[in-house]
Structures are given as structure tokens and as C-alpha cells.
Amino acid sequence: MSRLPFYAIVGLLLIAGIAMSVHRHVQFEIPWLPGEQRQVWEVEAMINFNAQNGPVEVDFSLPSHQQGFRVLTENTASSGYGLAYHADEFGRRAQWTIRDAAGSQQLYYSAQILVSPDAQAAQQTAPALPPATPWERPYGTAATEVIEQAWARSADNATFARELIRDVNGDRQGENARLLLTQFESTELLVRLLNQAGVKARAISGLMLEDGRRRQTLSNWIQVFSDNEDQWWLFHPKSGKQGKPENLLLWETGGQAVLEVQGGTNSRVTFSMLTHSQPASAAVRNHLSDNTLLNFSIHSLPLEEQALFQTILLIPIGALMVVLLRVLVGIKTSGTFMPVLIALAFIQTSLSTGLIGFLLVVSVGLVIRNYLSYLNLLLVARVSAVIITVIAIISVFSVLAYRIGLNAGLTITFFPMIILAWTIERMSILWEEEGPKEVLMQGGGSLVTAVLAFLAMNNPVVRHITFNFLGVQFILMALILILGNYTGYRLLELRRFKPITDDEPKS
Numbered sequence: 001m002s003r004l005p006f007y008a009i010v011g012l013l014l015i016a017g018i019a020m021s022v023h024r025h026v027q028f029e030i031p032w033l034p035g036e037q038r039q040v041w042e043v044e045a046m047i048n049f050n051a052q053n054g055p056v057e058v059d060f061s062l063p064s065h066q067q068g069f070r071v072l073t074e075n076t077a078s079s080g081y082g083l084a085y086h087a088d089e090f091g092r093r094a095q096w097t098i099r100d101a102a103g104s105q106q107l108y109y110s111a112q113i114l115v116s117p118d119a120q121a122a123q124q125t126a127p128a129l130p131p132a133t134p135w136e137r138p139y140g141t142a143a144t145e146v147i148e149q150a151w152a153r154s155a156d157n158a159t160f161a162r163e164l165i166r167d168v169n170g171d172r173q174g175e176n177a178r179l180l181l182t183q184f185e186s187t188e189l190l191v192r193l194l195n196q197a198g199v200k201a202r203a204i205s206g207l208m209l210e211d212g213r214r215r216q217t218l219s220n221w222i223q224v225f226s227d228n229e230d231q232w233w234l235f236h237p238k239s240g241k242q243g244k245p246e247n248l249l250l251w252e253t254g255g256q257a258v259l260e261v262q263g264g265t266n267s268r269v270t271f272s273m274l275t276h277s278q279p280a281s282a283a284v285r286n287h288l289s290d291n292t293l294l295n296f297s298i299h300s301l302p303l304e305e306q307a308l309f310q311t312i313l314l315i316p317i318g319a320l321m322v323v324l325l326r327v328l329v330g331i332k333t334s335g336t337f338m339p340v341l342i343a344l345a346f347i348q349t350s351l352s353t354g355l356i357g358f359l360l361v362v363s364v365g366l367v368i369r370n371y372l373s374y375l376n377l378l379l380v381a382r383v384s385a386v387i388i389t390v391i392a393i394i395s396v397f398s399v400l401a402y403r404i405g406l407n408a409g410l411t412i413t414f415f416p417m418i419i420l421a422w423t424i425e426r427m428s429i430l431w432e433e434e435g436p437k438e439v440l441m442q443g444g445g446s447l448v449t450a451v452l453a454f455l456a457m458n459n460p461v462v463r464h465i466t467f468n469f470l471g472v473q474f475i476l477m478a479l480i481l482i483l484g485n486y487t488g489y490r491l492l493e494l495r496r497f498k499p500i501t502d503d504e505p506k507s
Contacts, residue, residue, distance in 0.1 A: 006481070006485070009481070010478045010481050010482060011478075013474045013475070013477050013478035013481070014474070014475060014478045016471065016474045017471040017472060017473070017474030017475035017476075017477075017478065018471065018475065019471065020469070020470065020471025020474070021469040021471040021472060021475075023471075024468070024469055024471070025469075026118070029116060029118060030468045030469065032465070033461060033464065034460050034461060034463075034464035037277040037278065038114060038115065038116075038277065038278060039114075039115040039275055039276075039277055040072070040112055040113065040114055040115070040275065040276060040277070040278055041069075041112070041113040041115070041209055041249070041273055041274070041275050042110065042111075042112060042113075042273065042274050042275070042276070043063075043110065043111050043113055043207065043209075043249070043271060043272075043273045044108060044109070044110040044271065044272045044273070045060070045108070045109045045110070045269055045270070045271050046106060046107075046108055046269065046270050046271075046272070047060060047105075047106065047107040047108070047109070047259065047267070047268075047269045048104070048105070048106055048266075048267070048268055048269075048270075049104075049105055049261050049264035049265065049266055049267035049268070050103065050104055050105070050264055050265050050266050051101035051102050051103060051104075051105050051263060051264050052102070052263055052264060052265065053100070053101075053102040054100060054101075054263050055097070055098065055099055055100065055101075055263050056096075056097070056098050056101045056105070056261070056262065056263035056264055057095065057096070057097050057261070057262040057263060058081075058095065058096040058097075058107060058259070058260070058261050058262075058264070058267075059093055059094075059095050059257075059259070059260040059261075059262075060093060060094045060095075060096075060107075060109065060258070060259050060260075060269070061091060061092070061093055061205070061251060061252035061254075061256065061257075061258045061259070062074070062085070062091070062092040062093060062094055062109070062111075062251075063092075063111065063113070063249060063250065063251050064091060064092050064121075064122065064253075065119055065120075065121065065122065066119065066120075066121040066249075066250050066253075067119060067120055067121050067244065068115065068116065068117060068119060068244075068246065069113050069114065069115060069116060069119060069249055070113070070114045070116040070119045071111055071112075071113060071114075072111075072112040072113065072114050073111065073112045074109070074110070074111045074112075075109075075110045075111075076094065076096075076107070076108060076109050076110075077107070077108040077110075078096050078107045078108070080098055080101075081096040081097060081098045081107065082096065082097045082098065083095070083096055083097075084097075088254075089125060089254070090253075090254025090255070090256050091252060091253055091254040091256070094109060101263070101264075105264065113209075113249060121250075124223075124225075124232055124253070125229075126200045126225040126229040126232070127200055127201075127202045127255055128200075129195050129198065129200060130195055132196070133192075138179070139179065139180060139183060142175075142176035142177075142179050142180055143176075143180060143192075143193060143196065145176050146164070146167055146168065146174075146176050146177055146180070146193060147164070147193055147196060147197050149167060150163040150164040150166075150167050151197060156226070156227075157199045157224055157225065157226055157227060157233075158224060158226075158233045158242065160194075160197065160199060161190075161194060161199065161201065161222065161224040161233070161235050162235065162240050162242060164190060164193060164194065165190060165222075165235060165236075165237060165238075165239075165240035166240050168180070168181070168186065168189065168190060168193075169186055169237065169238050169239075169240070170239075170240055186237050186238065187203045187220040187222065187237040188203065190222055190237055191203050191222060194222075194224065199224060199225075200224075200225040200229070201222055201223060201224045201225065202222075202223055202254075202255035203220055203221070203222060203223075203237075203255060204220075204221050204222075204223050204250060204252055204253045204254075204255060205218040205219070205220060205221070205250075205251050205252040205258050206218060206219055206221050206248045206249060206250045206251055207219070207248070207249045207251050207271055207273075208245070208247055208248055208249075209247040209248070209249055209273055209275070210247070210273070211273070211274055211275045212273075212274055213271075213272065213273055214270075214272040215270045215271075215272065216270060216271045216272070216273070217269075217270060217271070218251055218252070218258060218269075218271070220237055221234055221235065221236060221237065221248075221250075222234070222235045222236075222237050223235075223253070223255075309467070310463070310467050311344065311347070313466045313467055313470075313473070314344070314347075314457040314462070314463065314466055315340060315344070316466075316473055316476040316477070316480075317453070317456050317457045317462055317466060317476070318337075318339070318340035318343050318344070318453040318456070318457050319337065319340060319476075319480065320456075320476055320479060320480055320483075321340075321449065321452055321453040321456050321457075322336070322337060322339055322340060322449055322453065323480050323483045323484070324483065325445075325448075325449050325452065326449075327483050327484070327486055327490070328483070328486065328490060328491065329490060329491045329492060330490030330491055330492035331445040331448065331449055331492070332441055332442045332445045333442060333445045333446040333449050334423055334426055334427055334430075334442040334443060334445075334446045335419070335422065335423060335426065335446070338419055338422075338423055338446060338450075339446050339447075339449035339450035339453055340450075340453055341419050342354075342358060342419075342446070342447075342450040343450045343451075343453035343454040343457055344457075345358075346450065346451070346454040346458075347454065347457060347458055351451065351454060354454075355447070355451075357397065358420075358447070358450075360393075360397060361390060361393050361394060361397070361420055362420065362423065362424060362427070362443070364393050365386065365389060365390055365393060365420070365421075365424035366424055366427060366428060366431070368386075368389050369386055369389075369424050369425065369428040370428065370431075372385055372386070373428065373432070382425070383421060383422070383425055386421040386424055386425055387417060387418060387421040389421075390417050390420050390421045390424070391417055394417065423446075427439050427442070427443060430442065
């Protein structure tokens with residue numbers, strides 16, 4: 001029979017598992033290893049204004065995901081105010097409202113910003129060119145001359161913006177530029193000149209991130225679009241420097257007012273910031289819970305279910321260890337996957353406590369089961385009696401451990417009682433049929449397999465990968481299928497050929 005379908009299934013599982021894992025690493029920035037640190041900025045905006053004894057409406061621009069940064073969490077402090085978030089083509093905004101307010105008011109907005117080199121901004125829509133506004137004399141002539149001089153020295157929209165900024169604020173500033181600056185603010189003037197020349201541009205606001213700074217304000221930047229609107233550039237309106245600095249967090253990118261207050265006067269907003277590092281898994285946890293079709297994440301479940309799945313997802317690792325040791329090495333175990341369940345109990349109890357508890361329960365259980373064999377009970381009744389015996393043994397050991405101050409002994413209750421009862425029953429039957437040697441071999445093999453499975457399952461890297469990359473389950477399935485196709489000798493079976501090597505003539 002052709003093995004092609006088998007290898008096709010294995011190949012599909014491997015490809016699917018690897019593709020899902022790589023997708024989560026690249027798209028959702030899940031680190032491959034635990035303990036990786038990420039830089040996070042804590043940014044707080046404080047809004048101050050004087051209310052005028054009446055209703056107040058405060059509209060404040062908010063940052064969004066952008067190149068180099070990702071917004072993790074947001075919090076506000078605004079006692080007595082209603083709060084709503086909304087988004088439109090100009091960006092995200094927060095709106096505070098209150099029916100009646102008087103005197104000095106303070107509103108707070110804070111955000112955790114993750115430094116993410118792979119983060120990308122949403123597609124930017126170029127603003128429409130505003131209708132032409134006539135200049136008053138003599139400003140119209142001066143504006144035309146400034147535009148013509150910069151246009152002649154440029155090749156495209158980006159170089160035109162650069163030359164225009166140098167003519168207005170740079171070393172080539174002339175009489176025309178100085179005349180215009182007497183009536184217009186620098187950034188407003190540059191945007192108007194760019195629009196008059198047919199170049200789509202707008203003024204946006206950004207925050208320069210510096211650790212430990214307080215009472216900072218936003219800085220103005222100019223966003224210039226190409227003719228076909230598929231590319232844009234950022235310019236500093238004073239220096240003309242092109243490009244986005246690494247520590248620049250764009251705050252308002254729609255060309256709108258950062259802060260608008262209705263029902264208040266003397267409004268202003270200042271920013272405080274500090275940076276710290278935290279584990280990457282914690283930094284991206286909020287991003288992991290995004291409800292998207294391709295984000296198959298346990299993090300989207302409630303915490304109780306997350307804790308449950310964190311253990312469940314380790315079982316395939318234990319199963320792979322059992323398959324390796326039984327198929328390739330040839331270790332005998334009492335029960336096929338009993339060692340996996342014992343390994344899970346070791347995770348809850350710790351290895352040393354688990355080993356001692358397992359040996360005590362099984363040893364005492366075998367003694368009591370040996371006595372039950374003289375009663376000639378039916379199988380169901382005998383196994384039920386063994387289950388009750390195991391429960392009694394665990395209860396007695398837990399009480400004794402607590403009375404003598406060994407709190408670690410209380411964790412013995414994590415052992416699977418039904419599995420222990422069946423293990424004792426099978427070992428007892430094996431003792432009667434094959435003798436104590438076979439019991440020691442299978443019992444020791446089960447214990448060795450359980451310890452090795454525990455070491456693999458309790459490894460921090462393994463726990464991190466299995467919990468954060470569900471595609472690993474497909475890879476484990478493919479490996480187990482490959483091992484299931486093995487029909488060669490086991491390592492422990494090779495001892496049978498030792499006499500042949502001993503009988504070979506020595507040269």
C-alpha cells in the first residue's frame with residue numbers, strides 16, 4: 001500500500017504548525033524564548049482648564065498604533081465626567097462631558113506605549129487641498145515669490161517641502177519670508193504655501209519621548225504627500241530635517257486640533273513620561289487578546305481557562321516523551337500514558353515531593369492489595385476497594401505531613417487517584433504472574449519515563465512555546481506519527497546481540 005498519503009499528512013501538519021508559529025511571532029510579536037524584555041513608555045497627559053459654571057465638553061486627540069510604537073493600555077481619571085472614545089478618518093479621540101462644572105478642572109489620560117520595531121501605522125489618507133484663500137496685499141506677492149524660488153530648486157514634493165522650509169526658516173530666509181512670518185505662524189504658513197503649490201500637506205503633532213521628563217508639550221511637524229498619495233514624508237518645520245526620529249510618538253495625525261474645550265477657558269495640556277522594561281509576554285498580552293480571525297490565542301480566554309490550558313497543552317509533550325522512550329529506547333511502563341499523568345502530578349507537587357509520595361502510596365497500596373487477593377473478590381469490587389484504599393492512604397499521609405509541619409506533603413492530593421489504583425492493581429497482578437523482577441522493571445520504567453516527561457514538560461522554554469504557539473501541537477502530532485511508523489530495533493533490544501560480539505575472534 002502506498003505511503004504517500006501518510007507522508008502528505010505529516011508534511012501538511014509540519015507546514016501548518018510552522019506557518020502558524022511563524023505568523024504569531026511576526027504578526028503578533030510573540031517572542032520565541034521566555035524572559036525577553038521589551039521597552040515600554042508610560043505617558044500621561046494632564047488637561048487643565050477653567051470651567052464657566054455650565055456644561056463642559058472636552059475633545060482630546062489620542063495616539064494610535066504607528067511605526068515603531070504600539071498602544072498597549074489606556075486609562076483615564078476624570079471624576080464626575082462622562083467619557084467616550086470615537087474614531088474617524090482623522091484618528092482616535094476621547095470626549096469628556098459633564099452637565100455642570102465650575103473653577104479649575106483637571107483631566108488625566110495615561111497610556112502604555114510598547115516600543116515595537118515591527119509595528120506599522122495604518123494607511124494614511126492624504127487631505128484634500130483646501131479652497132484657495134486670497135492673500136492680503138502685499139502678502140500674496142511675497143508668497144508667490146517664495147513658492148517659485150523653492151519650486152525651481154526642487155524635483156518632487158519632498159524636495160520642494162525641504163527647500164521651502166529652508167527659505168522660510170533656514171539660512172536662506174529672505175525679506176519675503178520675514179514679511180510673511182510677521183502675520184502667520186511658521187507651521188501654518190508652510191502648510192498654506194505647500195497647498196497653494198498643489199502639494200497635499202498638513203500639520204500634525206508629536207511627542208518627543210525622553211525618560212523622566214515632566215510638563216512637556218507637543219511639537220509641530222509637517223506631513224507631505226507624494227503626487228499619487230502612496231508615499232508621505234515628515235519634516236520638522238524649523239530645521240527642515242526629513243524623517244521621523246526614533247523617539248517621536250505621533251499624537252495627532254489628522255491635521256485637527258489636539259485639544260478642544262467647550263464651556264471652559266485657558267485650556268492647555270502637558271505631558272509626563274518615563275520608560276521601563278518588562279517581560280515581553282506581559283508587554284504584548286493586551287495585543288494577544290485581539291479578536292481577529294488569525295489570532296488563535298489562549299490569551300483571549302478568561303484567566304481561569306488560560307491556567308487550565310497552560311497545563312493541558314503540556315500533555316502532548318509528555319506523550320511525545322513516552323513514544324520516544326517506548327518506541328526507540330524500549331522502556332517498559334505500567335500502562336501506556338500513566339507516566340504522563342504522574343508527570344503532571346509532579347508539576348503540581350515538585351519532583352522530590354512527588355517521587356516520595358508516589359513511592360509511598362504505591363508501596364503501601366501493593367501491601368494492602370496483596371491482602372485483598374486472599375479475599376477472592378470480583379475485579380470491579382477489588383479495584384473499587386483499591387481506589388478507596390488509595391484515597392485513605394493519601395488522606396493519612398496528608399494529615400501526618402501537616403501535623404509534623406511538612407506542608408509540601410499536602411500536595412500529594414494532586415496525584416490521579418484512579419490511575420494510582422489501576423497501577424497498583426496491574427502491578428499486583430504482574431507480581432503474581434511474572435514475579436517481582438518484572439514489577440520492578442515496569443514500575444521503574446514508569447517512574448523514569450514520568451521523571452523525564454516532567455523535566456521536558458516543566459522546562460520554561462517548553463511551557464512558553466506550547467502556551468503561546470498553538471501551531472506546535474501540529475508539529476508534535478507530525479513527530480508522533482513519524483515515530484509511530486518506526487519498525488526497527490529498540491535500543492534496549494540491542495543487548496541481545498552482545499554475545500555475538502563477544503564470540504568474534506580477536507585479531
